[in-house]
Amino acid sequence: MVEIVPLPPLRRYVLRGDPAPLGALGLKVPPLLQAAAAGAVHVLALGPDEWWVMAEAPPAWPGGAWVTEVSAGRAGVSLAGPDAPLLLAEGCPLDLTHFPAGACTRTLFGKVEILLWRRGEALWHVETARSFAPHLAAHLAEARADLLA
Amino acid sequence: MLLITCPWCGPRPEIEFRHAGEAHIARPADPAAVSDAAWAAYLYERSNPRGEHAERWRHAHGCGRFFNARRHTLTDRISATTKPGETP
Numbered sequence: 001m002v003e004i005v006p007l008p009p010l011r012r013y014v015l016r017g018d019p020a021p022l023g024a025l026g027l028k029v030p031p032l033l034q035a036a037a038a039g040a041v042h043v044l045a046l047g048p049d050e051w052w053v054m055a056e057a058p059p060a061w062p063g064g065a066w067v068t069e070v071s072a073g074r075a076g077v078s079l080a081g082p083d084a085p086l087l088l089a090e091g092c093p094l095d096l097t098h099f100p101a102g103a104c105t106r107t108l109f110g111k112v113e114i115l116l117w118r119r120g121e122a123l124w125h126v127e128t129a130r131s132f133a134p135h136l137a138a139h140l141a142e143a144r145a146d147l148l149a
Numbered sequence: 150m151l152l153i154t155c156p157w158c159g160p161r162p163e164i165e166f167r168h169a170g171e172a173h174i175a176r177p178a179d180p181a182a183v184s185d186a187a188w189a190a191y192l193y194e195r196s197n198p199r200g201e202h203a204e205r206w207r208h209a210h211g212c213g214r215f216f217n218a219r220r221h222t223l224t225d226r227i228s229a230t231t232k233p234g235e236t237p
C-alpha cells in the first residue's frame with residue numbers, strides 16, 4: 001500500500017560553503033546525506049558543502065546569510081505507505097533497504113534527477129525541477145498502478 | 150550494476166556519475182608564454198593508456214562533487230577514488 005500525494009508549497013533555500021547560518025535557525029548541521037529539524041524547519045545535507053533548508057513558512061535567516069531561494073523551481077510528491085520503497089525501486093537505482101528514516105540524497109528516478117528524503121518510516125519526499133515534475137508524477141502513478149495490478 | 154565509490158557518499162550506482170576526462174592536467178601558469186604546440190598539447194593531447202588511468206569523475210546526480218579515480222581501461226575496474234588533492 002502506498003499513496004502519492006502532491007507536496008504542499010514549500011520554501012526551499014540552498015546554502016553553500018559555511019553552515020553557520022543554520023545555527024541561527026536553531027538547526028544542527030546534519031551529517032552528509034541526513035536531515036535535521038528544528039520545529040517545522042528542516043535542513044538536508046545534500047553535499048559536503050551544500051545544505052537545503054525547507055519549511056512551509058520562510059525561516060528567519062540571520063543578517064548576512066547568503067542563501068539562494070529555489071522554492072518556485074521545485075515540485076514533487078510525498079509517498080505514504082509501507083510499499084513506497086517498492087514503488088521507488090521502479091526507477092531509482094539505490095538500495096533503499098539501506099536508506100533509514102532521516103536519510104536524504106539526490107539521485108535518479110528513471111531519467112529524472114530527484115531529491116529523495118525519507119521523512120519517516122513510511123513517508124517519503126520526492127521532488128525534482130518543476131518542469132520535470134509532471135513526468136515524475138506520471139511515472140510514479142503508472143508504477144503504482146502496476147504495483148497494485 | 151556497477152558501483153562507484155564516491156569519496157563523500159560511498160558506493161553508489163554508476164548511472165549517477167559522469168566521466169570528466171583525464172586527471173592531473175595542469176593548466177600552464179602563464180598561457181601567453183606557452184608555444185602553440187605546447188598549448189595544443191595541453192588542450193587536446195591525453196595519455197589514453199591501455200591499463201591504469203587516472204581520471205576525474207563527478208557525482209553528478211548525487212553530491213555533485215568532482216573527484217579522482219584510478220580505473221583500468223581494459224577491465225573497467227576502479228581501484229581507488231579520492232577527493233581532489235588527495236593521493237590514493
Ligand SMILES: [Zn+2]
Pocket residue numbers: 155156157158159208211212213214
Ligand atoms: Zn557523492
